[in-house]
Amino acid sequence: MVKSVAIIGSGNVATHLAKAIYKAGVEIKYVYSPTLANCSALANQVNATAVDNIDCISDVDLIVIAIKDNAIKGIVERLRDKDSIVVHTSGGINIDVFDGCVTKCGVLYPLQTFSKEREIDFTKVPLFIEANNSNVFDDLEIFAKRLSENVIEANSQKRKVMHVAAVFACNFVNHCYDISSQILEKEGLPFSTLLPLIEETTKKISEITPHEAQTGPAQRGDSIVMNSHLEMIDSPQIKEIYKLLSKSITDSYKK
Amino acid sequence: MVKSVAIIGSGNVATHLAKAIYKAGVEIKYVYSPTLANCSALANQVNATAVDNIDCISDVDLIVIAIKDNAIKGIVERLRDKDSIVVHTSGGINIDVFDGCVTKCGVLYPLQTFSKEREIDFTKVPLFIEANNSNVFDDLEIFAKRLSENVIEANSQKRKVMHVAAVFACNFVNHCYDISSQILEKEGLPFSTLLPLIEETTKKISEITPHEAQTGPAQRGDSIVMNSHLEMIDSPQIKEIYKLLSKSITDSYKK
Numbered sequence: 370m371v372k373s374v375a376i377i378g379s380g381n382v383a384t385h386l387a388k389a390i391y392k393a394g395v396e397i398k399y400v401y402s403p404t405l406a407n408c409s410a411l412a413n414q415v416n417a418t419a420v421d422n423i424d425c426i427s428d429v430d431l432i433v434i435a436i437k438d439n440a441i442k443g444i445v446e447r448l449r450d451k452d453s454i455v456v457h458t459s460g461g462i463n464i465d466v467f468d469g470c471v472t473k474c475g476v477l478y479p480l481q482t483f484s485k486e487r488e489i490d491f492t493k494v495p496l497f498i499e500a501n502n503s504n505v506f507d508d509l510e511i512f513a514k515r516l517s518e519n520v521i522e523a524n525s526q527k528r529k530v531m532h533v534a535a536v537f538a539c540n541f542v543n544h545c546y547d548i549s550s551q552i553l554e555k556e557g558l559p560f561s562t563l564l565p566l567i568e569e570t571t572k573k574i575s576e577i578t579p580h581e582a583q584t585g586p587a588q589r590g591d592s593i594v595m596n597s598h599l600e601m602i603d604s605p606q607i608k609e610i611y612k613l614l615s616k617s618i619t620d621s622y623k624k
Numbered sequence: 625m626v627k628s629v630a631i632i633g634s635g636n637v638a639t640h641l642a643k644a645i646y647k648a649g650v651e652i653k654y655v656y657s658p659t660l661a662n663c664s665a666l667a668n669q670v671n672a673t674a675v676d677n678i679d680c681i682s683d684v685d686l687i688v689i690a691i692k693d694n695a696i697k698g699i700v701e702r703l704r705d706k707d708s709i710v711v712h713t714s715g716g717i718n719i720d721v722f723d724g725c726v727t728k729c730g731v732l733y734p735l736q737t738f739s740k741e742r743e744i745d746f747t748k749v750p751l752f753i754e755a756n757n758s759n760v761f762d763d764l765e766i767f768a769k770r771l772s773e774n775v776i777e778a779n780s781q782k783r784k785v786m787h788v789a790a791v792f793a794c795n796f797v798n799h800c801y802d803i804s805s806q807i808l809e810k811e812g813l814p815f816s817t818l819l820p821l822i823e824e825t826t827k828k829i830s831e832i833t834p835h836e837a838q839t840g841p842a843q844r845g846d847s848i849v850m851n852s853h854l855e856m857i858d859s860p861q862i863k864e865i866y867k868l869l870s871k872s873i874t875d876s877y878k879k
Contacts, residue, residue: 381839438841438849459847461841471852481821487828493820502671521817532813533853537804538818539825540840541869542797547834547876549792552717556785561791562776564830565748566736570794571740571826575819579802584636584737585795586716587694596715598788606872613868617861621802 371430371454371512375399376417377444379408381483382458383435389434389491391415393515399426411440421448430454431503433477445470447595454505460532463525464499473498475509478528479517482539491516495524497531548607580621587618625710628687630654631672632699634663636738637713638690641771644723644746645688646670648770654681686767688732693717700725709760715787719754719778720737730755730764733783734772737794746771752786753776794870803862835876842873 376387379402379567391397397417402408404419415563426432434444434457441457445467447617448455448543454473457466460480467474478497481489496517506522513520523531546567550560573582586594595615602608629650634657646652652672658665660676667674678699681687689712696712700722703710709728712721715735722729733752736744751772755761761777768775768777778786795854801822805815828837841849850870857863 389772394689405761411802428661437844438846450815455716461852462848478785478873481818482825482828482837484828484832484839486832487824489824498654517789519817519820527811527813528850529856530807531817533856534804534807534813534818535821536840536842537800537807539821540838540842540873541800541827542822543825543834543838544842544869544873545792545796545800547838549789549874550786550834552785552792556782558782558789560833561830562735562750562774562786563789565750565827566790566794567797567829569744570737570798571822573737573739574798574801574822575816577739577741578815579798579805581804582737582739583795583798584739585791587791587795588800589692591693592647596785598791601784601788606670606868606875609790610796610868613861614799614863617803617865618795618799620861624673 371508372396372428372585373383373398374431374433375401375429375453376415376609377401377423377432377434377606378413378436380436381477382483383433384411384485385481385483385489385491386433386435386458386479387411387415387417387479389494391518395512398429399513401426409484426451430508431456431593433458442466442573454508456509456559460497460528460535461523463529464501467501473505475505475529476525477509477513480531480535482543492518497521497528499524499528547569552602552607583622584616585618587615588622590619590622626763627651628653628684628686630656630681630684630708631666631670631690632656632687632689633690634666634680635691636740637734638688639666640736640738640744640746641688641690641713641732641734642666642670642672644749644771646754647746650767650770653684655679670790681706685763686711688713697721710864711765715752715783715790718784719756720780722756728756730760731780731783732764732768733787735751735786735790746774750774750776751784752776755778755781803865806840807857807862838873838877840873841879842870845874845877 397415400408400412400417409419432453432455456475456477476499478579480495496513650669655667655672664674687708687710710726711730713730731754735750746878751768
């Protein structure tokens with residue numbers, strides 16, 4: 370049973386996860402970052418000790434690595450002698466990143482977009498868990514269920530598919546909003562005018578499938594409107610995006 | 625003052641607009657469609673007469689053309705002798721579509737995605753209005769304000785920009801959801817798992833700009849994750865979309 374935790378990292382995921390763990394009543398002993406200034410604020414919020422030396426971490430049941438994907442391997446190697454369960458929180462990194470370094474390991478992947486400025490109801494965040502043996506899995510599952518109502522077992526392959534899907538449903542969607550706001554800004558139009566449309570677009574797909582919900586000139590195959598839109602877009606890159614996404618929509622309704 | 629209306633069309637926009645007009649207490653005399661079966665259901669709902677002959681439309685203050693963009697010009701030509709105000713509801717069609725045919729004309733463009741199955745609170749839908757003279761504009765403005773709290777004057781150019789922005793914020797966003805659901809379906813994973821993420825992605829941008837809200841591998845410039853995602857995508861077209869959108873995100877954070 371996990372009774373004490375150390376958090377490696379102080380970014381968006383580390384912050385939201387640490388707060389959720391703290392709120393669930395599990396002790397957070399340490400928050401580690403190579404720069405003390407970066408982790409002190411978070412450590413204070415969750416009543417933990419801020420450390421900039423990873424060797425200071427001892428006597429915890431669970432170490433949570435919540436850092437950039439490409440830095441995980443390096444940290445894992447520095448945790449070689451620890452007896453704790455060690456997990457990372459990445460959607461895209463295989464559990465085999467722990468091979469040869471850590472004996473009790475797993476993954477705890479929260480499927481959400483975290484920004485420091487925004488509060489999140491963590492109990493609603495889907496948590497994907499994986500472990501290298503059934504004892505670790507059991508401990509991790511009990512722990513995860515204290516944080517969220519929605520705990521799902523997923524191996525590395527499944528988690529990666531989920532992550533790719535999330536890139537489309539969150540990162541690319543947000544980029545479409547960003548392009549949209551740039552287009553309006555040029556004409557001095559407020560982005561907020563789009564919010565009722567955006568809200569409805571989102572609501573729809575909790576009731577009907579995205580394929581049924583599709584509307585617009587590409588879905589109707591209305592090339593006159595699409596061409597007139599293309600004439601209005603200055604940026605070659607945004608033009609390219611308009612063409613490619615429109616073609617993909619039109620193609621998917623021809624089938 | 626607009627006291628009676630005829631609706632040309634029986635699709636999504638026609639249906640939602642007719643219901644909003646009826647609810648606002650304005651009389652709808654006719655609903656026209658070339659096929660009677662198509663407009664009878666709508667006509668019944670709003671206590672109007674269904675007609676399949678456009679010449680039957682008479683004695684109304686306002687005729688609303690809510691049909692496909694490429695059919696508007698043809699209808700306008702058949703309304704040559706009418707004394708009513710005639711408006712279309714398209715984001716992308718210029719007001720000059722009425723030139724030489726109709727003397728009192730304008731545009732009433734509702735910025736929303738309409739599906740027949742879903743009820744909409746029309747009072748929250750932004751309505752963009754334009755007219756060919758100030759008298760018509762005044763009548764149209766009073767009428768529009770009975771339907772929505774959010775009436776905005778916009779010339780054809782401004783409206784078209786709004787429409788392009790809406791294609792990105794609604795149609796392309798929805799297509800990203802669709803791709804996402806296809807990716808999950810292949811692995812037997814439920815799309816509903818993404819809904820908390822999608823909801824948060826949408827909520828964020830009502831508080832911070834989409835540019836500030838961006839997260840994910842492309843924003844971090846994490847090419848290892850992006851390459852591993854590309855390996856998992858079978859469809860060459862979806863691969864292309866992943867590459868292009870990722871590059872566009874990465875580029876916009878280099879600036």
